[in-house]
Amino acid sequence: MKTLIPAVFFQKQLAGSNPSVQKPERLEMFEDELDQVVGGVRRNAASGGSDTFSYSAGWLDVEQADDCSA
């Protein structure tokens, strides 16, 4: 049986997978700088439990969804 997916994802699949794109070096450097500024505090966020459920694999990730409520 055919699996149905929404049109936006169907179109994305038709386009095929993009070759992995390198993050700009200046963005990498900026990310490192800011990570030091906050002292890695984010990594302690969920001590005592499972991993945080934020989906934010990359905090600077512009591809992170913009909707403010999940």
Added chain:
Amino acid sequence: MQPRIGILTYGDDLHGHLVKKKLEERHGAWCCLIPSDELALRGGLSWSSQADAPALLPTFEGPRVDVRTLNAIWHRRTTVKQTLPNGTDERYELHIYRSIERVVEGVLLEEFQGRWVSHPVAARLAENKLLQQRAARRVGIRTPATLVSQDPMHIRSFCASHPGAIIKPVATPRGVELATTAVVSPELLEQDDVLALAPAIYQECIPGKRHLRISVLGERCDAALVEAEALDWRCDLNVPFSRYRLDGRLERQLCGILRELGLVMGIFDVKLTDDGEPVFLEVNAQGQFLFVEGLCGIPLADIFADFLFNQAKKDIDANPQFVPEIAGWERDARNLNRRRIHG
């Protein structure tokens, strides 16, 4: 009086942590981060109908905060999902998620009386792209011809009238694959069942390679020009980013859109035609902005911290007789006994 500011966001959201640090360093403000995805793990939500009872939310820093004592809240990221304590029975996850979601919503809407950045109800509605289009048209900025539909016949008709039409999602929830903007292909238009499964946005394609990502905080606009051939420049950031000066008319229109939507901030996506005409694409009530600082040097974290501080100051100035009884983190929040006095 020292402004007190709360930031509601994910526990590992660096936007939140960085702005908190900036608020403390630049302004000496008191600031706490309320980790919206760790409320089951941390516990401590509490509200009572009893007069003068505190309205408590847990903080990233540890002790709970009485939201009645805050002058401003940056309502950045909420979630229905939670990090759960080890051993939680998965069958009750949804019950836990919903219970927390409703209580946080109720505590904030009922008890917080300071400045919202932005009000959660307005922000929730402003995510609706249909309402955004209407707001943009009201302020006189050009918008692309748009169809939002799951009707295959209407979609095919629209795309026939707008060669090169694009498709993009109506919503961009977290936790699912990112749906990017793309040109509608003939193959897609043949798939009635796919087109009918969920509505999507079909839009006139605006030609050009000059895109603007604009942070609007109150009346202040900071724009970055992104020069990219791609329709959706987010997929490859190895393109020129530079600071861009907006003309006064466009600034007024963007601020007008915020007012129409009831927001005090927004991150806008605008495209410039080859003739330089700005075309409104969308606004994100709580969009990502730090990457723009990294790519073109606009000090958006400082700018944002200043904005948030000023919002809190406005609340203090509007309620000069209000003095929260705060003895610091050490005091048990249950002992707080305060009333906001409207002068």
